[in-house]
Amino acid sequence: MTNQNLPALAIVGHPNKGKSSIVSTLSQDSSVGISPVSGTTVINREFPMQVDGTTLYKLIDTPGFQRARAALDWMQQHSNAASDHRLTVEAFVETHQEDKKFEAECQLLSPILDGAGILYVIDGSTPYGSEYDAEMEILRWTGQPSMALINQIGDGEYFDEWQQPLGQYFKIVRNFDAQAASFERQIQLLTGFSELAENWREPLQRAAAILRQQRKRQIQQASFLISDMLVAMSNYSLRVPTRNPENQEALAQQTQRFQQSLSAMESSNRKEVEQLFLYDQLERDESEFLLSEEDLFSESTWSIFGLSRDQLVTTGIVGGAAGGTLLDLGSGGLTLFLGSGIGALVGGAGAWFGSQKMVKTRVLGLPLGGSEWVIGPVVNPNFPWVLLGRAMNHLQHLCRRTHARRDALVLSEGYDLMGAGNFNLENPEDSESTSLYDSLEKEQRSKLQTLLSRISKQKPLKESERSQLSEIICQQIPSWSD
Amino acid sequence: MQKLSPLGDLIDIKAQIDRDRQLERTLLRERDRAIGLEQNHLAKTSDNNLKRLRAWISTIREEGEIVSPGQNVDKAMRNAILISWVLGATIGYLLARSVLAYDGSQPVNLLIALIVLIGVQLVALLILFLLLLFRRDKLLDAVSILNPTNIILLVLGRMQPSWKKAITTYSTGLSPRRGIGFLPQMLAYLSQHFSIALNIGILGTLLYLVTISDLAFGWNTTLDIQTDTINHFFQSLALPWQSIVPSAVPDYSLVESSRYYRLQSQLRSGGWEANKLGTWWLYLALCLVFYGFLPRLIALVVTGIQYDRAIVRATLALPGTSQILARMSDPLVSTESQQKETEAEIKRTRPGLLGRQAARDIDCLVIEWSDCSPPDADLISVGVQSISRLTAGGRQSPAEDRDTITAAKQVQCEGVVITLKSWEPPLLEVTDFIALLRKNIPATLPIIVLLQPLPDQSVSPAQIETWETALGVLSDSALYLESI
Numbered sequence: 010m011t012n013q014n015l016p017a018l019a020i021v022g023h024p025n026k027g028k029s030s031i032v033s034t035l036s037q038d039s040s041v042g043i044s045p046v047s048g049t050t051v052i053n054r055e056f057p058m059q060v061d062g063t064t065l066y067k068l069i070d071t072p073g074f075q076r077a078r079a080a081l082d083w084m085q086q087h088s089n090a091a092s093d094h095r096l097t098v099e100a101f102v103e104t105h106q107e108d109k110k111f112e113a114e115c116q117l118l119s120p121i122l123d124g125a126g127i128l129y130v131i132d133g134s135t136p137y138g139s140e141y142d143a144e145m146e147i148l149r150w151t152g153q154p155s156m157a158l159i160n161q162i163g164d165g166e167y168f169d170e171w172q173q174p175l176g177q178y179f180k181i182v183r184n185f186d187a188q189a190a191s192f193e194r195q196i197q198l199l200t201g202f203s204e205l206a207e208n209w210r211e212p213l214q215r216a217a218a219i220l221r222q223q224r225k226r227q228i229q230q231a232s233f234l235i236s237d238m239l240v241a242m243s244n245y246s247l248r249v250p251t252r253n254p255e256n257q258e259a260l261a262q263q264t265q266r267f268q269q270s271l272s273a274m275e276s277s278n279r280k281e282v283e284q285l286f287l288y289d290q291l292e293r294d295e296s297e298f299l300l301s302e303e304d305l306f307s308e309s310t311w312s313i314f315g316l317s318r319d320q321l322v323t324t325g326i327v328g329g330a331a332g333g334t335l336l337d338l339g340s341g342g343l344t345l346f347l348g349s350g351i352g353a354l355v356g357g358a359g360a361w362f363g364s365q366k367m368v369k370t371r372v373l374g375l376p377l378g379g380s381e382w383v384i385g386p387v388v389n390p391n392f393p394w395v396l397l398g399r400a401m402n403h404l405q406h407l408c409r410r411t412h413a414r415r416d417a418l419v420l421s422e423g424y425d426l427m428g429a430g431n432f433n434l435e436n437p438e439d440s441e442s443t444s445l446y447d448s449l450e451k452e453q454r455s456k457l458q459t460l461l462s463r464i465s466k467q468k469p470l471k472e473s474e475r476s477q478l479s480e481i482i483c484q485q486i487p488s489w490s491d
Numbered sequence: 492m493q494k495l496s497p498l499g500d501l502i503d504i505k506a507q508i509d510r511d512r513q514l515e516r517t518l519l520r521e522r523d524r525a526i527g528l529e530q531n532h533l534a535k536t537s538d539n540n541l542k543r544l545r546a547w548i549s550t551i552r553e554e555g556e557i558v559s560p561g562q563n564v565d566k567a568m569r570n571a572i573l574i575s576w577v578l579g580a581t582i583g584y585l586l587a588r589s590v591l592a593y594d595g596s597q598p599v600n601l602l603i604a605l606i607v608l609i610g611v612q613l614v615a616l617l618i619l620f621l622l623l624l625f626r627r628d629k630l631l632d633a634v635s636i637l638n639p640t641n642i643i644l645l646v647l648g649r650m651q652p653s654w655k656k657a658i659t660t661y662s663t664g665l666s667p668r669r670g671i672g673f674l675p676q677m678l679a680y681l682s683q684h685f686s687i688a689l690n691i692g693i694l695g696t697l698l699y700l701v702t703i704s705d706l707a708f709g710w711n712t713t714l715d716i717q718t719d720t721i722n723h724f725f726q727s728l729a730l731p732w733q734s735i736v737p738s739a740v741p742d743y744s745l746v747e748s749s750r751y752y753r754l755q756s757q758l759r760s761g762g763w764e765a766n767k768l769g770t771w772w773l774y775l776a777l778c779l780v781f782y783g784f785l786p787r788l789i790a791l792v793v794t795g796i797q798y799d800r801a802i803v804r805a806t807l808a809l810p811g812t813s814q815i816l817a818r819m820s821d822p823l824v825s826t827e828s829q830q831k832e833t834e835a836e837i838k839r840t841r842p843g844l845l846g847r848q849a850a851r852d853i854d855c856l857v858i859e860w861s862d863c864s865p866p867d868a869d870l871i872s873v874g875v876q877s878i879s880r881l882t883a884g885g886r887q888s889p890a891e892d893r894d895t896i897t898a899a900k901q902v903q904c905e906g907v908v909i910t911l912k913s914w915e916p917p918l919l920e921v922t923d924f925i926a927l928l929r930k931n932i933p934a935t936l937p938i939i940v941l942l943q944p945l946p947d948q949s950v951s952p953a954q955i956e957t958w959e960t961a962l963g964v965l966s967d968s969a970l971y972l973e974s975i
């Protein structure tokens with residue numbers, strides 16, 4: 010028997026009316042099979058909501074009724090009075106436990122007879138039919154607290170038609186669109202289950218509070234991931250050794266590689282954010298951002314021992330000065346420290362003029378240095394704005410999505426949160442599309458501008474600045490209070 | 492497993508974060524929450540974040556046979572410190588031997604000794620603090636190549652590939668965020684070990700030479716510097732210890748008598764007052780302690796603190812650590828099913844139920860399933876002439892369905908049409924009915940399942956496919972599926 014204080018809800022109904030969609034949305038589990046072919050769910054599947062191992066409630070996805078009229082017929086034949094209805098249902102399950110014919114009915118009735126409440130799901134986009142009566146009658150016979158849920162699968166609107174027949178069998182009837190319900194709507198439905206049993210109120214309220222906190226944390230974690238991605242992508246550069254620095258075709262290939270690496274970083278970030286929201290296999294349809302040559306810092310340079318020419322010259326100056334100082338000291342100050350000055354000059358000049366030869370020098374067959382291309386970082390000041398806009402777009406879509414949806418997450422081009430491509434950094438007021446910008450307080454606008462400006466200039470972001478950026482992102486995703 | 496330094500832990504945390512990318516999200520959450528609950532005694536404040544992260548990696552190290560690059564790094568660090576000490580002491584000894592070389596012909600020039608043994612160090616110390624104070628990463632990188640400890644690390648890296656890998660991790664890829672590197676601080680810290688050893692080497696050599704030989708100190712210069720000026724210089728240097736060791740503060744007469752000229756020395760036959768010039772050693776030793784050893788000791792503490800802070804910053808700023816802390820702190824909320832999805836296997840034994848090859852309209856018995864009652868015009872549109880109508884399903888009992896079948900047997904027709912709502916799923920009770928009907932009518936008599944769409948709609952291909960799949964299991968060669 011199920012613990013009577015543990016809220017348990019059996020999601021029951023006609024096949025293909027969205028039971029699994031409801032379960033998928035409420036349990037945030039995309040692995041629930043949602044098939045157009047009836048009878049794909051053959052055994053019950055439990056979805057316990059657990060907090061550190063303690064179960065607060067559980068949902069039970071059940072197979073749909075397949076032979077409801079035959080089952081009801083058996084029960085009517087074996088019942089003597091209304092008072093023995095529940096016993097008759099129990100007898101039915103006991104009798105037909107091993108009977109393939111009533112496999113679905115036995116499965117779905119078992120948790121109800123164990124104490125689970127009933128959540129009867131119908132599709133409000135199709136009309137009521139008399140074939141549902143037998144199902145609802147059987148459920149009434151169980152005597153368990155019940156609620157009817159009108160789900161919306163298609164475009165039709167038959168909600169009013171359903172109200173009257175459902176009202177005859179269920180005290181509580183609710184509308185719920187499993188595909189489009191906001192997070193807060195989901196929580197409301199969850200807490201609404203407490204109307205079925207008074208002792209369910211406390212655990213369900215607690216579960217709702219925990220789920221709200223969890224959503225808040227998910228968004229906060231996502232904002233940190235996005236902040237880190239902005240910095241990583243804005244700082245990213247590619248160093249490629251080359252024998253022929255003038256080969257423009259090869260340079261173009263490397264530039265393309267640079268772009269691909271940036272896209273891979275963004276895509277990896279998207280995946281991490283999706284996983285935070287418990288989407289493991291989400292298909293995503295998002296266009297890639299395109300960088301022009303002007304957006305990139307790109308140069309051909311060389312290195313010796315991993316040092317650039319500037320670094321090598323500095324090293325030469327310091328080394329020369331140190332050597333000269335030793336000469337000065339050796340002469341007991343007679344050279345008036347000219348040694349260190351001359352040493353620095355010679356060291357610096359030697360490094361500057363001799364470096365080209367050093368690059369080609371080979372020691373034990375290995376070159377001391379070589380030419381290389383440095384591609385990136387992206388120097389366009391709009392770059393972090395574009396990235397942030399795209400990331401926020403993705404995050405908002407995720408927050409609005411339910412786990413019942415099986416289609417790809419399409420991130421539209423038109424979503425111009427930060428004015429991707431149209432944002433005038435110098436004069437944000439002139440930007441064509443400034444929805445986020447407009448929604449921010451004056452102080453926050455200037456904060457965001459400062460932070461993104463720092464990022465675009467590859468300046469370090471302090472921990473406090475990272476938190477500020479995260480806070481601004483979080484404030485734009487108020488989905489837990491939608 | 493032995494406890495690692497904060498640096499070793501940092502390297503391991505980075506490596507573990509990389510490994511965790513391959514792990515399943517649920518497993519990660521469960522593992523980290525379990526560790527977090529074990530660390531409940533640590534308040535979940537930001538001050539404790541580092542402790543909690545170190546406890547996290549420590550637990551993971553203990554629980555699994557993981558490769559710990561942090562151990563290699565710690566080993567490399569210990570060796571780098573050891574080599575710094577040996578090298579520093581050796582160089583100190585050699586430096587002192589060369590500066591304090593005395594063969595009795597001329598005294599050791601105090602000015603050279605002070606400049607070489609102390610002056611250079613003070614200048615190096617000043618440069619170090621200026622660099623750390625006004626950080627310029629490129630300059631630091633360039634200067635660091637001359638740092639002896641950097642060379643030690645590079646040599647160690649050459650000798651041991653695993654160390655090299657760990658060492659290169661110091662400077663690359665630890666974090667995408669700039670300004671949180673710790674290599675300059677680490678080199679500065681290691682340099683102080685080298686410098687302390689250098690000072691100990693010099694001091695030891697001085698004491699050794701003083702003990703086993705007689706040393707005489709003097710000073711000379713070509714410049715026109717008065718004894719007063721030099722005396723003032725020596726007195727000023729002695730300020731820190733003049734009240735503690737007054738005997739080590741030179742007086743004017745000693746300074747004056749210690750001045751010598753190399754040309755004069757060759758002419759003089761009697762030499763200087765050797766025992767008086769020898770008293771300078773204590774002054775030199777205290778100069779080394781106060782201007783060489785002690786500043787380096789303070790620098791060791793300061794750079795040690797800076798190094799620790801840099802490690803803390805780098806650890807906390809490591810991408811992925813905030814997620815680890817969150818997984819440890821946040822309750823493990825699970826709403827997913829622990830059971831695997833089990834789907835029924837639909838066996839279609841007869842592919843393709845669509846389309847009768849009827850050249851003309853046929854007279855049919857129409858059985859309306861669950862109040863699905865299309866008008867005759869709709870039936871005619873699909874080539875069906877209704878000669879009689881019966882009902883089944885819906886509110887009817889199974890017994891009444893059987894009566895319908897009995898009645899159907901009596902009807903003379905060219906086919907039986909069962910009208911169904913296309914938007915409703917094919918239930919097993921429908922296929923039961925069709926199978927029972929077939930048993931009661933000739934096997935060749937066509938049964939046509941006719942799907943009726945919702946008002947103003949047509950039957951969708953998906954609905955047809957769903958019904959086709961469901962009816963396919965009946966293996967009935969005279970069963971057809973059509974739609975209005």
